[in-house]
Amino acid sequence: MPAKRRIKARKQPLQQRSRETVAVILEAAARVLEQRGLEGYNTNAVAERGGISVGSVYQYFPNKDALTLALIARFEDALLAKVRDAVTASEGKSLTASLNLIIRAQLEAHAERAGLNRILETEEDRLRPASSDSSAASELKQLVAALLARHRREIVMTVDDDAIEDLIVISRAMVDHALQKDLSQAAASRRALRAVEGYLLGPQADL
Amino acid sequence: MPAKRRIKARKQPLQQRSRETVAVILEAAARVLEQRGLEGYNTNAVAERGGISVGSVYQYFPNKDALTLALIARFEDALLAKVRDAVTASEGKSLTASLNLIIRAQLEAHAERAGLNRILETEEDRLRPASSDSSAASELKQLVAALLARHRREIVMTVDDDAIEDLIVISRAMVDHALQKDLSQAAASRRALRAVEGYLLGPQADL
Amino acid sequence: MPAKRRIKARKQPLQQRSRETVAVILEAAARVLEQRGLEGYNTNAVAERGGISVGSVYQYFPNKDALTLALIARFEDALLAKVRDAVTASEGKSLTASLNLIIRAQLEAHAERAGLNRILETEEDRLRPASSDSSAASELKQLVAALLARHRREIVMTVDDDAIEDLIVISRAMVDHALQKDLSQAAASRRALRAVEGYLLGPQADL
Amino acid sequence: MPAKRRIKARKQPLQQRSRETVAVILEAAARVLEQRGLEGYNTNAVAERGGISVGSVYQYFPNKDALTLALIARFEDALLAKVRDAVTASEGKSLTASLNLIIRAQLEAHAERAGLNRILETEEDRLRPASSDSSAASELKQLVAALLARHRREIVMTVDDDAIEDLIVISRAMVDHALQKDLSQAAASRRALRAVEGYLLGPQADL
DNA sequence: CATGAATGAGAATTCATTCAT
DNA sequence: AATGAATGAATTCTCATTCAT
Structure with a gap:
């Protein structure tokens, strides 16, 4: 377990980054939904569309429905x-x-x-x-x-x-x-x- | 395909078998939808619920959506x-x-x-x-x-x-x-x- | 598909009518094969094409392969x-x-x-x-x-x-x-x- | 089978792991074909034989035919x-x-x-x-x-x-x-x- | 945190074959 | 004999989610 240090200094930029990632995910989801419909709306497609990995989507949203709800x-x-x-x-x-x-x-x-x-x-x-x-x-x-x-x-x-x-x-x-x-x-x-x-x-x- | 020993009693096919089957399918579909929601609505569940085989569902409805549309x-x-x-x-x-x-x-x-x-x-x-x-x-x-x-x-x-x-x-x-x-x-x-x-x-x- | 099956003809078409039915089946099978390919070649399609029932196909051919072999x-x-x-x-x-x-x-x-x-x-x-x-x-x-x-x-x-x-x-x-x-x-x-x-x-x- | 399908590879195996998996899949497919023939050749069997999941087969091959073509x-x-x-x-x-x-x-x-x-x-x-x-x-x-x-x-x-x-x-x-x-x-x-x-x-x- | 390969339950659909009528 | 409704095992393929790296 790594000791926690420099919590604030380090966290701040990371939160900024997170915020961006969330925005990227949401926009990617929106576009997938627009272009492929509910039919083609799946987390892998969203990740691909957003240029990130599926794992990252699940970092911020516990499941697909949560993502949709955020949208x-x-x-x-x-x-x-x-x-x-x-x-x-x-x-x-x-x-x-x-x-x-x-x-x-x-x-x-x-x-x-x-x-x-x-x-x-x-x-x-x-x-x-x-x-x-x-x-x-x-x-x-x-x-x-x-x-x-x-x-x-x-x-x-x-x-x-x-x-x-x-x-x-x-x-x-x-x-x-x-x-x-x-x-x-x-x-x-x-x-x-x-x-x-x-x-x-x-x-x-x-x- | 190996013929399975069917032990269960066959259904009593009355007249208008087809008509009845269609009614059975529709009602089964309705019930599945009511009780399990869209989530649990699938052709196998419908067949089971109706006490018939999936094949019979497809005999009368080319696909799941057609069944839903009939409903x-x-x-x-x-x-x-x-x-x-x-x-x-x-x-x-x-x-x-x-x-x-x-x-x-x-x-x-x-x-x-x-x-x-x-x-x-x-x-x-x-x-x-x-x-x-x-x-x-x-x-x-x-x-x-x-x-x-x-x-x-x-x-x-x-x-x-x-x-x-x-x-x-x-x-x-x-x-x-x-x-x-x-x-x-x-x-x-x-x-x-x-x-x-x-x-x-x-x-x-x-x- | 099962490994072994009876493949020879099931019944000798002794009567005139039977002979004709067999011919109808064969020609129907040929046409299905020609028009829809191996892909769309199935006994139900053959029966339909021949204007007879699947049951009749099985009256004269023990299984699909036997039909193909006859062809x-x-x-x-x-x-x-x-x-x-x-x-x-x-x-x-x-x-x-x-x-x-x-x-x-x-x-x-x-x-x-x-x-x-x-x-x-x-x-x-x-x-x-x-x-x-x-x-x-x-x-x-x-x-x-x-x-x-x-x-x-x-x-x-x-x-x-x-x-x-x-x-x-x-x-x-x-x-x-x-x-x-x-x-x-x-x-x-x-x-x-x-x-x-x-x-x-x-x-x-x-x- | 649908008229049109993607037949090319779905994903280029970039990492070492992927490369290996592709090899495993191909060899598994080969063995299934050898031992059970076309008859017993199906994607589930291939996956099982390769000790992997069906999903992995589809990660690299868009459908069964693509796999066969790779072989x-x-x-x-x-x-x-x-x-x-x-x-x-x-x-x-x-x-x-x-x-x-x-x-x-x-x-x-x-x-x-x-x-x-x-x-x-x-x-x-x-x-x-x-x-x-x-x-x-x-x-x-x-x-x-x-x-x-x-x-x-x-x-x-x-x-x-x-x-x-x-x-x-x-x-x-x-x-x-x-x-x-x-x-x-x-x-x-x-x-x-x-x-x-x-x-x-x-x-x-x-x- | 990010990655993306892997998972595997599940769902749709097909079709050879049977058998009651 | 003929019919055709019914059967259901089998198969293909998807995708939400996990987890080792």
Whole structure:
């Protein structure tokens, strides 16, 4: 057992290196997924694509699913960043304009690497233990809640947690569908907006 | 290949052997999917579960995906049947009531074997050549169109093909989400109804 | 595949109908072999091709190899018939002319269904227990011997059994090669003739 | 089997370890083929025989056929080496003696592992895209050409490419036959020599 | 830490053959 | 005799993961 010395001095550059390696792995995984699909997505391919060894992949990810989850997290981070920006940018804007901004944020996040993200969404289903809320999901809810709070007076219905969840579900479905159908951003956001606004402002369903 | 002494009793082959075998295979596949998930879903397991040989599976399905697709078709048939009934039953009813019926039809179809159907939906994504409309999808659209046509006057917006697609996307998303969250039928249909009605009757989005 | 199997025909096609069925099976097998190669040659395919059931194939042939052997025998019969004719036709002709006739007979027999016959030859190798002389082979030898006997005086070397075997080996190799290279009959027979004549009339090798 | 496959080597053995493994695999394959025949030749058997895992076989050979082809190449290399030596050794010798040397070279190459080599020859037929000249085949032709060139004056006929091909075909057939009949080297080479010399020096066939 | 060779359980698919009808 | 559904052992090939170097 080697004595531990110079821990900090030595560790720092190594951590830097590790960080890079992780980035390399993630990007390699993303590319494999994009170019060969779930079909051709395997750890050996990822390693090769990243110009590293399989062993290194397992150094940073305990297994393949963990790698995929990291990719999903990366996507969620990017999505959240855009949504955060949208919420900030919508300050002072009308409800419709605000909703439009947030929808566009989602559309953009998904469109960036549409093929990849579609696959990741599929995998998310499989990898996330049934009803476990990712922290990303809950932050997203908070952001949407914050945005809606600004327009409390215009919205008749009670905007509780369930309603926010529904709104997210709806816009996500519309966005997914738009990308699958390869709609223009304009058309996609118009239709999504209608759906979202309808939910919020439409008639109070009452059987 | 050495002939093996078959000691076990042979099955009683009734008439329509083939038809039965296909049914047995499908049901076995469904059960494997339900109980072991995509993970444990393989043709050998299906055969074993069905009490038949793998060979028989391949006698009727050229490969595993074909089997899965047959399962998907079976589900779609069941869904369509329910929706058809709902559309018929909604004759003379109000728009809201009609929408409610169609949503409940979907909810019921999905709820019947929720776990199985969720998996099938995931697989559908993978198995259907991107954006290829199944005939089931197009019949569903027609049914929804027919239902809406009855209420033309109440609906301000233009109900074209895109709108119908959106409605289906929305209700499907709401239904999926409801099942995933294990909501009650009442809650689920209320929320889905709001979404659908909102889309149809809500404010005309205009930026 | 098991090491040992019954290989002879299972049942003598005594009746007219049986005879026809056997012919159908053989022709179906030939066609499958021609069109899909050894790769796609299987008893189910043969049955389908022949418009009969697999069971019927097994009624007349104890196993797949027996079927293949029957095909080989059919080819050998055709070859022998042609060679017999050639030997008859060569009566009174010169040695060179006689050899030419017999070579052409072989060429024709092989050319008729070149693809099929090539495959059969490959299989013959695998199916014939090492050094088992088929009766066809021995009749062929007799025919060649008879032909050569007429020209005893022109041939210096001793024409024993071995020599005849060599001649057959040589001409067969030349014929196979010609067909593989897709040579014209003229070129093929010229070159084969040279080989055969050389063996018979060439210098007495003496180290 | 699928129509198209990769047939070239999958990975170049870079390290010492790899090199050894490849050798182990080849030798294991050879032994399986020798002892169990084509019948019992499968990748699992090869791996087991080599004391390694199937995975390792596939690490170096993309599929079974590629492995077989490597075995064929190994045999051809050995054959060529012997023939090269024979051509060198025959410098200054008479035509007859030279031909004898080259025939013996072939005989020896084939005799070394007769059973194995016979099988490989059969497989070669199946695996080589019709009429594709291996580089080994063309080197063999060059060697024979070189040997004959030394005796131009003794040979009356025109020794073109076709003639050389014929000579190779003839000697190969004689050698195969000799091994199949288990002839002594002396007898085998005497008969092959007669065939080859006859072709070269025999009467100019003229119909 | 990195490497990459090795592992081996597992999964898909085939097809010769059987046998109840 | 004919049929053809059913059988299931066998085989090919993959890929997540490990571990010696």
